[in-house]
Amino acid sequence: QVQLVESGGGVVQPGRSLRLSCTVSGFTFSIYGMQWVRQAPGKGLEWVAVIWHDGSNKYHADSVKGRFTISRDDSKNTLYLQMNSLRAEDTAVYYCARDLEMSVWGQGTTVIVSS
Amino acid sequence: DVVMTQSPLSLPVTLGQPASISCRSSQSLVYSDGNTYLNWFQQRPGQSPRRLIYKVSIRDSGVPDRFSGSGSGTDFTLKISRVEAEDVGVYYCMQCTHSPPITFGQGTRLEI
Numbered sequence: 001q002v003q004l005v006e007s008g009g010g011v012v013q014p015g016r017s018l019r020l021s022c023t024v025s026g027f028t029f030s031i032y033g034m035q036w037v038r039q040a041p042g043k044g045l046e047w048v049a050v051i052w053h054d055g056s057n058k059y060h061a062d063s064v065k066g067r068f069t070i071s072r073d074d075s076k077n078t079l080y081l082q083m084n085s086l087r088a089e090d091t092a093v094y095y096c097a098r099d100l101e102m103s104v105w106g107q108g109t110t111v112i113v114s115s
Numbered sequence: 116d117v118v119m120t121q122s123p124l125s126l127p128v129t130l131g132q133p134a135s136i137s138c139r140s141s142q143s144l145v146y147s148d149g150n151t152y153l154n155w156f157q158q159r160p161g162q163s164p165r166r167l168i169y170k171v172s173i174r175d176s177g178v179p180d181r182f183s184g185s186g187s188g189t190d191f192t193l194k195i196s197r198v199e200a201e202d203v204g205v206y207y208c209m210q211c212t213h214s215p216p217i218t219f220g221q222g223t224r225l226e227i
Binding site for chain 2 (some may be wrong): 035059102
């Protein structure tokens, strides 16, 4: 069945980097755009980034622009989010989601930015 | 950016009774292809979000038919005809007509 599994979360100090992964199965990864969405503790959903199915376009939220980069490796059926210069306000559960309309979501991975 | 405004933010309901959530956008969500990209998501406690409805009114596979979506332009509604215990959680509307960025409503907490 269709599955998205995030990994790579953890506790990191402010200013450091982390790379999240989202490995998918059960569908043809290369034909779908993919997204990252985050949810701070007790808060709502915030869109983070999107990448086109062929990687030709990538967009990031203003709150992460210049610090986070979305990418994909179709040979590994994996979506990435490289997060640099992390701040306390980046603390959240990070979800990957399939396609522009977010038809399927992963279970999330937790990122805690704290000294 | 398109602002999505949900109401109410908290919705106490009685089992078996109907429930309704409103979502308003700051501009029309009709895209140039004629579609309206307004989706609804459910997030049960401790779970990741799950899409219930896309393009205003199309139910996802496996979603009970007690859930329905309606609306047009800037005004949308999610209705539950008869609330069940498993419906407890937070509901979000989302637009991807004018993206990036994709924007979500603040969420409506449905509680029994």
